[in-house]
Amino acid sequence: MKIRNPIIRMFNVTKRFGKKNILNKINLEVNSGEFVLVSGPSGAGKTTLMKMLYLGEKVSLGQIIVDGMNLARISKEKTPYLRRKFGVIFQDFKLIPNRTVYENVALVLEARHEKPTFIRKKVMEVLKITGMDTRINSFPLSLSGGEQQRVAVARALVGDPAIILADEPTGSLDNDAANIILDFLLQYHNKGATIFIASHNMELIKNKIKYRNLYLNNGVLEDNKIVNT
Numbered sequence: 001m002k003i004r005n006p007i008i009r010m011f012n013v014t015k016r017f018g019k020k021n022i023l024n025k026i027n028l029e030v031n032s033g034e035f036v037l038v039s040g041p042s043g044a045g046k047t048t049l050m051k052m053l054y055l056g057e058k059v060s061l062g063q064i065i066v067d068g069m070n071l072a073r074i075s076k077e078k079t080p081y082l083r084r085k086f087g088v089i090f091q092d093f094k095l096i097p098n099r100t101v102y103e104n105v106a107l108v109l110e111a112r113h114e115k116p117t118f119i120r121k122k123v124m125e126v127l128k129i130t131g132m133d134t135r136i137n138s139f140p141l142s143l144s145g146g147e148q149q150r151v152a153v154a155r156a157l158v159g160d161p162a163i164i165l166a167d168e169p170t171g172s173l174d175n176d177a178a179n180i181i182l183d184f185l186l187q188y189h190n191k192g193a194t195i196f197i198a199s200h201n202m203e204l205i206k207n208k209i210k211y212r213n214l215y216l217n218n219g220v221l222e223d224n225k226i227v228n229t
C-alpha cells in the first residue's frame with residue numbers, strides 16, 4: 001500500500017474579497033513529491049490559492065496545514081521557516097529593480113546566512129541552467145520579459161525548496177525557452193520536490209510527465225487526479 005504523506009492540506013478553505021467568494025470551501029491534499037497543475041480561467045483564483053499557502057494572503061474561512069504547520073496558528077518566529085519551504089515563481093516576477101541579476105538570486109541565500117562561497121556556487125549554478133549566467137551584472141529592467149522570468153525561476157530554485165509554486169512560469173517565454181524551464185522544474189521534481197504550477201495552458205507539459213490536474217472555476221476546485229497515464 002502506498003504511504004500517504006500530505007505536505008499540503010486544505011480544509012473547507014474559503015477566500016473572500018469584499019462580498020465575493022473567490023474560493024469556496026476548497027478541500028485539497030497534496031502529497032510530498034506530487035506534480036500538480038492548477039488550471040482555470042483568468043480571475044478564477046489560481047494565484048490567490050497559491051498565495052495562501054505561504055501566508056501571502058489570509059484565508060477567510062477554513063484551515064491550511066503545510067508540512068504539519070497550521071497556518072492559522074503559526075508564530076511570527078516560525079513564519080520564515082514556513083516560507084523557506086517554498087520557492088515561488090511569481091506571475092509578475094517581483095524582481096528587485098535596484099539589484100543586479102546575481103544579487104536578486106543571492107538574496108535568498110544571504111537571508112539564510114549561508115557561506116559566501118556556497119552562495120556564489122549555488123547562484124551561478126541556477127543562473128547557468130536558466131541561461132542567465134551571462135547577465136549577472138544586469139539590472140532587471142534592462143532585461144526582456146522572458147529574461148526576467150528566467151531570473152525569477154533561478155531565484156525560486158536556488159534554495160532547493162521542498163515545494164515549488166510556479167505561477168504561469170512560462171507565460172513570457174517562447175516554446176524553446178519554456179521547454180528548458182519545464183525540464184528544469186522536472187529535474188527538481190525528480191529530486192523529490194513537490195511542484196504546484198498554475199497555468200491557463202500547459203500544452204507543453206502534457207507529453208513530459210504524468211501530473212495531477214486541478215481545475216478551478218467559479219470558486220470550485222475539480223480534481224481530475226492523474227492525467228496522461
Ligand SMILES: Nc1ncnc2c1ncn2[C@@H]1O[C@H](COP(=O)(O)OP(=O)(O)OP(=O)(O)O)[C@@H](O)[C@H]1O
Nearest residue numbers: 017022040041042043044045046047048049091200
Ligand atoms: N488583493 C485583492 N483584492 C481584491 N480582489 C483581489 C485581490 N487579489 C485578487 N483579487 C481578485 O480575485 C480574483 C482571483 O484573482 P487571481 O489573481 O487569484 O486569479 P488567477 O486565476 O490567478 O487569474 P490569472 O489567470 O489572470 O492570473 C480576481 O477576480 C481578482 O480580481
Ligand SMILES: [Mg+2]
Nearest residue numbers: 046047091167
Ligand atoms: Mg494568476
